[in-house]
Amino acid sequence: MERCPLCKTELFLSRSYYTTENDHSVDLPTKVFLNVEQRCRNRQCTHYNRVVDVEKQLVYDEAAAIEEQTGATAQ
Ligand SMILES: [Zn+2]
Numbered sequence: 327m328e329r330c331p332l333c334k335t336e337l338f339l340s341r342s343y344y345t346t347e348n349d350h351s352v353d354l355p356t357k358v359f360l361n362v363e364q365r366c367r368n369r370q371c372t373h374y375n376r377v378v379d380v381e382k383q384l385v386y387d388e389a390a391a392i393e394e395q396t397g398a399t400a401q
Pocket of ligand 1: 331333335368373
């Protein structure tokens with residue numbers, strides 16, 4: 327868990343949402359990310375209830391999926 331850079335209090339997860347990259351492009355592989363917003367819980371802190379950090383996790387990568395399907399034989 328990340329900590330607030332100002333008050334060093336552990337952040338809490340406020341919201342998560344998915345975003346995509348290259349979703350509308352045929353040439354580039356589509357990537358799907360899960361974004362988790364993290365906020366400061368310390369009322370004394372100027373960052374209180376603000377999004378301090380967004381953790382971006384890659385949950386789907388079309389390029390990797392294609393690689394798995396074709397295997398090592400593909401040139
Ligand atoms: Zn803080």
